[in-house]
Amino acid sequence: MPPASLRASRGAPFARLAGVGGYRPSRVVPNEEILRHIDSSDEWIRSRSGIVTRHWAGPDETVAEMALAASGKAIASAGITAEQIEAVVVSTVSHFSQTPAIATDIAHRLGTDKAAAFDISAACAGFGYGLTVAKGLIVDGSAGHVLVIGVERLSDLTDRTDRSTAFLFADGAGAVVLGPAQAPALGPTVWGSEGDKSQVIRQTVPWDEYQPGDKFPALRQEGQTVFRWAVFEMAKVAQQALDAAGITAQDLDVFIPHQANMRIIDSMAKTLKLPEHVAVARDIEFSGNTSAASIPLAMERMLETGQARSGDTALVIGFGAGLVYAATVVTLP
């Protein structure tokens, strides 16, 4: 028999960011607290990372609770109801149950039980990966509105006694709602992986080697290697995302890189030769590195404080463990 003739789905012509929301845990942790466990100084931490304070989650601020809080704000900001969400994509590396995906619990508790729901593992590039998947779902008709969440409790994966990372990682959630659009509002994604550098940022002990009583697994990274890759290689990827969208740095209003380290952000902005009018996200100062959550958190903060406005053109780029990266130009919600 010849193959049956199939009906294919067709979605909206384009997708757009419709809303954004964030959740920052209530406990603010200053550098002084970090210094109880490492031989360092406030000045050293600030000069190496730009971080002054960060938020660490309390026992009740679970991955799911933080994600729900951020999602509620994103859905409200998109002007829709939770029932209209047809897919939930969660990027996290700090939800400690292998299965089921945390996305199903979040979808259920938001009140959108029928939504497709799944987790992705793309570390600090998770937001861009999620965005790209969501865009595809909308354009091919698999979902009308998609919720993309980046959520982390990296304090659980932080070795408080490691002087090179103890001050860096933090907790929080950021979410965006994507919906249909009649005009382009998301540029092409430039993304990829470099698995030959899989050990540059890693978990100290794999879960199947971890024994109760051992030191809990933590994140480690080779700082200089990450810095070189992030600043110089990722600046090229950022430029490619501008080229792919058919614009130049002059056309940008906002630059929101993953909030990995202030030194990376500053060097990247310099390498990209961003014009002075471009507002650069520097949320890391009071938020630390929240991996997949950092871009939507910074986006929400910039919109709240007036550093960015709805309709602005923003370049976003995430990069991290894998190594993986994703960059795209977006119209801000």
Added chain:
Amino acid sequence: MAASREEIIAGLAEIVNEIAGIPNDEVTEEKSFTDDLDVDSLSMVEVVVAAEERFGVKIPDDDVKGLKTVGDAVGYIATHQS
């Protein structure tokens, strides 16, 4: 044509000046990047990348750790430049 030792020092001095704001004439062979020239481990990466572009050398991360003084870097670049 390969750069001379003097040209490499002069080039490194310009790079260190640009990145750490140290006057060019203070960048001499015996100086330690970290202790004398205000170049920390992350700034050192920027110095290395700029030097790679300027002198046409590749300096892998594993080798960067061995470059403690300006003289170390000059020697490395002189040996490895194409």
